[in-house]
Amino acid sequence: MAWVWLILGGLFEVGFTTSLRHVDGFRSIPWTIAFLVSVTLSMLLLEIAARTIPMGTAYTVWVGIGALGTILVGILAYGESATPVRLLLMLALIGCIVGLKLTAGK
Template sequence: MAWALLLLGGLFEVGFTTCLRFVDGFRNVPWTIGFLVSVTLSMGLLEVASRSIPMGTAYAVWGGIGALGTVLVGIWWFGEPGTPVRILLILALVACIAGLKLTAGH
């Protein structure tokens, strides 16, 4: 269950980083509310997950999910470059996240 919560927290991290693109100095109220809700849920889920997953592993996986998701959102929705090198690095990041989960122990 902790890993599912950590995954969900990482997805909310993608939400808050995406909202940051539109908050306009926190003057755009709907996007600012989305940012605040997403960051609160993301951090809260990280905290709950880290009760049973080692903190370093939880944080690295949470950050990796957020980074991976944010890069993919940038490529798919904002027209950022999806070069072969970027895709290779994304795959390496996924491998590192999977490796941390596999070696986290109980």
């Protein structure tokens, strides 16, 4: 179950990075609320997952999920570049995340 919490936490990280793009110096109240809720849930779920998963592994996977998700949001919603090299590096990051999961131990 810890891995489920960790994945959800990583997805909420995507929520807070996406919200951060729109907070406008924290003047946009709806986006600021979305940011605060997302960052709180993301950190809470990371903490819960790290009770079982080694902290270094949990943190690295959490960051990786957040980074990949944020890149995908950038490409799909904001027209950021999707060059072959960028996509290859994303695949490498996915491979690293999977490798950490497979070697995590307890």
